[in-house]
Amino acid sequence: xxxxxxxxxxxxxxxxxxxVPLILASCGELITERSGVLNLGVEGMMIxxxxxxxxxxxxTGSLIIAIFGAMLAxxxxxxxxxxxxxxxxxxxxxxxxxxxIFGIGISAMIGKNxxxxxxxxxxxxxxxxxxxxxxxxxxxxxxxxVFYFAFALPFITSYFLKKTKIGLIVRAIGDSPESAxxxxxxxxxxxxxxxxxxxxxxxxxxxxxxxIYTPQWIENMTGGRGWIALALVVxxxxxxxxxxxxAMIFGGLTIIQFHMQAIGVRIPVQFLTALxxxxxxxxxxxxxxxxxxxxxxxxxxxxxxxxxxx
Amino acid sequence: MHKFLIRSFVSSLVLLFTLTVAxxxxxVKAAFVYIGPTGDHGWTYQHDVGRKAVEAAGFKxxxxxxxxxxxxxxxxxxxxxxxxxxxxxxxxxGYMNPTNKVAKEFPNVKFEHATGxxxxxPNVSTYAARFYEGRxxxxxxxxxxxxxxxxxxxxxFPIPEVIRGINSFTLAAQKVNPNIKTKIVWAFTWYDPGxxxxxxxxxxxxxxxxxxxHTDSTAIVQMAEKAGVxxxxxxxxxxxxxxxxxxxxxxxxxxxxxxxxVKAVANGTWSQKDTWHGIGDGMVVISDLDSxxxxxxxxxxxxxxxxxxxxxxHSFTGPIYDQxxxxxxxxxxxxxxxxxAGMMTYVKGVEGDIPK
Numbered sequence: 001x002x003x004x005x006x007x008x009x010x011x012x013x014x015x016x017x018x019x020v021p022l023i024l025a026s027c028g029e030l031i032t033e034r035s036g037v038l039n040l041g042v043e044g045m046m047i048x049x050x051x052x053x054x055x056x057x058x059x060t061g062s063l064i065i066a067i068f069g070a071m072l073a074x075x076x077x078x079x080x081x082x083x084x085x086x087x088x089x090x091x092x093x094x095x096x097x098x099x100x101i102f103g104i105g106i107s108a109m110i111g112k113n114x115x116x117x118x119x120x121x122x123x124x125x126x127x128x129x130x131x132x133x134x135x136x137x138x139x140x141x142x143x144x145x146v147f148y149f150a151f152a153l154p155f156i157t158s159y160f161l162k163k164t165k166i167g168l169i170v171r172a173i174g175d176s177p178e179s180a181x182x183x184x185x186x187x188x189x190x191x192x193x194x195x196x197x198x199x200x201x202x203x204x205x206x207x208x209x210x211x212i213y214t215p216q217w218i219e220n221m222t223g224g225r226g227w228i229a230l231a232l233v234v235x236x237x238x239x240x241x242x243x244x245x246x247a248m249i250f251g252g253l254t255i256i257q258f259h260m261q262a263i264g265v266r267i268p269v270q271f272l273t274a275l276x277x278x279x280x281x282x283x284x285x286x287x288x289x290x291x292x293x294x295x296x297x298x299x300x301x302x303x304x305x306x307x308x309x310x
Numbered sequence: 311m312h313k314f315l316i317r318s319f320v321s322s323l324v325l326l327f328t329l330t331v332a333x334x335x336x337x338v339k340a341a342f343v344y345i346g347p348t349g350d351h352g353w354t355y356q357h358d359v360g361r362k363a364v365e366a367a368g369f370k371x372x373x374x375x376x377x378x379x380x381x382x383x384x385x386x387x388x389x390x391x392x393x394x395x396x397x398x399x400x401x402x403x404g405y406m407n408p409t410n411k412v413a414k415e416f417p418n419v420k421f422e423h424a425t426g427x428x429x430x431x432p433n434v435s436t437y438a439a440r441f442y443e444g445r446x447x448x449x450x451x452x453x454x455x456x457x458x459x460x461x462x463x464x465x466x467f468p469i470p471e472v473i474r475g476i477n478s479f480t481l482a483a484q485k486v487n488p489n490i491k492t493k494i495v496w497a498f499t500w501y502d503p504g505x506x507x508x509x510x511x512x513x514x515x516x517x518x519x520x521x522x523x524h525t526d527s528t529a530i531v532q533m534a535e536k537a538g539v540x541x542x543x544x545x546x547x548x549x550x551x552x553x554x555x556x557x558x559x560x561x562x563x564x565x566x567x568x569x570x571x572v573k574a575v576a577n578g579t580w581s582q583k584d585t586w587h588g589i590g591d592g593m594v595v596i597s598d599l600d601s602x603x604x605x606x607x608x609x610x611x612x613x614x615x616x617x618x619x620x621x622x623x624h625s626f627t628g629p630i631y632d633q634x635x636x637x638x639x640x641x642x643x644x645x646x647x648x649x650x651a652g653m654m655t656y657v658k659g660v661e662g663d664i665p666k
Contacts, residue, residue, distance in 0.1 A: 010515045018508060108347060115349040118528070118551040214503035214529040216551065219347040223502040254505060258512035261495045262462070264662050269498045 009138040011259060016139065017213065018251035019244075020150040021046070021205040021222075025229035026236070026243045027153045028201025033233055034161065035194035036174040038303035040096030041081055043226025044103020045199050049074045049206025051107040054217040055114055063122060067146070067207055074203020075196045077103060082195040086188050089305045100226070108219045119215025144212050146204065153201075157240035170194060174299030177306040187306055202226070231280040237287055237297040250276045338576040340364055340568075341395040342373040343386060345402035350501055352526025352545045353562070357401045357424075359546075360564030367569045369576070379404025387412040391419045397575045399568065400424065403469075410434055420580050422571060425471070427651065432582050437567060440588030441471070442478035442650070443618045444560030445522075446625040447596055447611055448542045449482030451557055452520040453490050454607050455540055462513030462521040463494045464506060464530055468664045470653045472524050477657045478625045479522055484659050492660050493518060503529035514539055531556050547597040558611075559597040566592055586647065590619035626650065631658040 025042050032039050039045075053070030057063060081099050084090045125148070126141035133140070161167040169190060173180045177187045209225070210217055228250055235250075236242035257272050287293045342361045346354040354375065361371050372395070377386050383405050390398050391412060397420040400409045406426035413421040413431045421434045429436055452461050461483060465472050480492045493516065495509045507529040510521050514533070520540045523530045528551040534541035535552035543549065543559025567587065574580040587593035596615055599608045617623035626645035630638045632655045639645050645653075656664060 007515060014508065014511050014515070018504070108349060111349055115355065116351045116546075118532075209504060214507050214527070215532060216351075216503060216528050217349075218351060218501065218503055218527055219349040221503050223499075223504055225504070255508050255512060258495050258497075258509045259516065261662070262493045262512050262516045266663065266665060269496065269665070273498075 005135045006138065009135040011255065013138045013143075014255050015248055015252040016151070017143070017147065018255060019247035020147055021208050021213070021225055022229050022232055022247040022251055023150045023153060023243060024146075024205035024208065025202045025226060026232040026247065027157045027240055028198040028205075029229060029233050030157065030236070030238060030240060030243065031161075031170065032194045032198035033302055034174045034238060034299050035170045035191050036177055036299050036301035036304065036306070037085065037191050037195055038092045038096065039078070039081055039099070039195060039198055040093060040230065041078070041099025041103065042198075042202050042229050043222055043224065044100035045074045045077050045202035046103075046206040046209075046222045046226045046229075047107040047220070048077045048103045049203030050210035050221055051111045051114070051206075051217060052203065053207030054119065054210040054215075055110060057120055057211055058114060058117055061120075063120065063211070066211060067204070070207030070211075071200040071203045074199035074201070074206070076199075078195050078199025078202075081199075082192045085305065086191050086195070089307060092303045092305070104220065111217050111219060114217040115219075117217070119211060119217075122212045122215065144208075146208050146212060150208075151244070154240040154244045161240070171299070174301055177301050181306075191306075202229075205229070228276050231276055235276075235280045235283050237283070237293070238299065239297070249279075337370055338396045338572060339370045339372070339394055340572045340575075341390040341398045342371065343377050343383065343390070343398065343400045343402075343405060344373060344375040345377065345379065345404070346501070347375050348373070350526055351528060352501055354401070356545050356562040357399075357564055360568045361399075363565030364568045364572050367572070369572050377405075379408075381408075383408040384412055387421075388415070391416040396420065397422060397572055397580070399571075420571075420575055427584075429582055429584065435571075435583045435585070437583075437585040437587070439562060439564075439593040440586055440625075441560060441562070441594055442474045442625050443588040444594045444596060445475045445479040446482040446618060446623075447614060448522055448558070448560065449479035449484075450486055450611060450614060451542075451603065451607065452479070452522060452540075453483030453485070453487035455557065455603065456487065456490060456520045458517050458519045459487065459489045459491060460517045460519065461490055461492050462510065462516075462518030463492055464509045464513070464521065464523040464525055465494050465496050466500050466525045467498060468496065468654075468666075470651060473656065473664065474650055474653045475524050476660060477653065480660050481626070481630065481657055490659075494660065494662055496665050497525055499525065501526040503527040506530050507533045510534060510541075511537070528552075543597065549597065549600075554602075557600045557603055561595040561597055563593055563595045588618065589615060590621065632656065633658055633660065 029042055049070040052073035053066045056069040057066035081095055084095045085092050122144050124142050124144055129141040130137045173187050173190055181187050232243055232246045235246045253272050253275055344354040348354055348358040364371050374386050377383050387408055399422045401424045403425045406428050409421050409423045410428050410430040413434045417433055423436050425438045426436050483490050497505050497509045499505055506525050506527050510530040510533040514537045521534050522542050523544050526545055528548050531541040531548045531552035534555035540557050541555045543556050545562050547559045549556045624644040628639035628643045629641040632638050
């Protein structure tokens, strides 16, 4: 076993590539949750994005149509969730779970005709620069545009929430929809927008899986990544920058584990599979012990329905 | 009144008789129970290809996909048996007990269980494929084609089927190239494209230039294509997913067996059997050999294929030692089916331990 610096670069690059769908879906869900809406349908929206992206790519042959189509599909399916929870005021948890089940089912149905078709190669940027810098070369160069977008997204999200007016409105609604409503803000409209945005990002995360990461369609191919993305939002205590770190840890676990196996070190796999959730529970326990921390990080109205007339 | 009763009794008897005759003469209906979705392009997909062959042969078929290996399986089986199916194929190991249990309740329905060993009632048969014969061919190719002498192997779960495959592969690779090392990574999944790709990537980063797999998705061959190393297709011909990487594939070909068995039910010649077919019977099929392989290797592989089919060569021919150096199969002997069915130790040359 040679520990060479480029080898470490390769491992880090693999970890980053596996973190991309988690970052995208988590950053989307974070905005949704910041507005006070808990959408447990991430896995369902992701898989809809995966099949839509793959199907559009196969049918139209255009990667751009496929990527934007997947995002649009995520928007459309999250519109169902938004309509149910915001207009018909249904329970967030139950509706979100239903959305996941619905997404998995309908993606399998659409996907029947797309099984066994190889995907197209997705262009990567700066491929030629990969070998120019040791260690950093494979980390920085030779990735898809979605990869670079994903790593910029936490910073954009952070800026949006802290520095922009709309970002402040989103946070205000998440903390107290009543007060925001009294200020003349259309709570329902903003929440709709946040849910739809979350859907778009989950859709993009799914398209990354079926078009770039493993270019193919297979039923259930998201493999629980939507749930990890949800856990990640809690893990990050609703802080986009921490999502970046969390996604690297959660995504990296599997890859490090495989490398250790190949070297000959054994760790119980079941433990590693459970680790993201265990860590999330620990984080929850830690933050809930400190009431100030809860107030500062958790959107107070998270998961609660808002009746405008009350 | 009496006359009426007698008349209706007689007429119902006649009706019953006609119905019975109709039932005997009616078409044979076959049902298939799948563990996964038919869209997995792997295990279940191949069984469904077999089912379509039965349809093409003129029989009616139905299938239920995604059936868990639990009490649900019993419920599904009972329902299929109740709804006029004459033969039911249960295509996953975990259906073994439910199949036998339900078979007892429906002695007139034939049950065919894949990869199991329990035949507790005369209406239960079992069948499996000798995939390890295909892996002997893959090992021969891998051992010849590797330049780094490191061969990667993505495994699913530590069960005899998978360990037998690893052993058969490694023995064949060592035979053509004593310097090779087989690095094994357990993915603990049958199909999760993301995870499988990550496992393959880890092996490639650690120097493997040929990747074999015992998981079902095409993610591994695609990763190999991207990285510029060789790989083998699993369960179906995966060449179109990675034309440069895939040297050949081992295909599961259930169709002929299914057609055969359903025909036997139709003719009334069905009887209990334990079938374990390999290359010779066409249940294990080797896809076209890639032209990147040197001509002499291709002809060598063709000959090996023929010898495995005829039984002249056996994948497990002694002397075979386990990792600790204990003799498993003596010189000149071959491993019997009992040993193959319960194989839970690595042969010498495989690195690492079998995970618990």
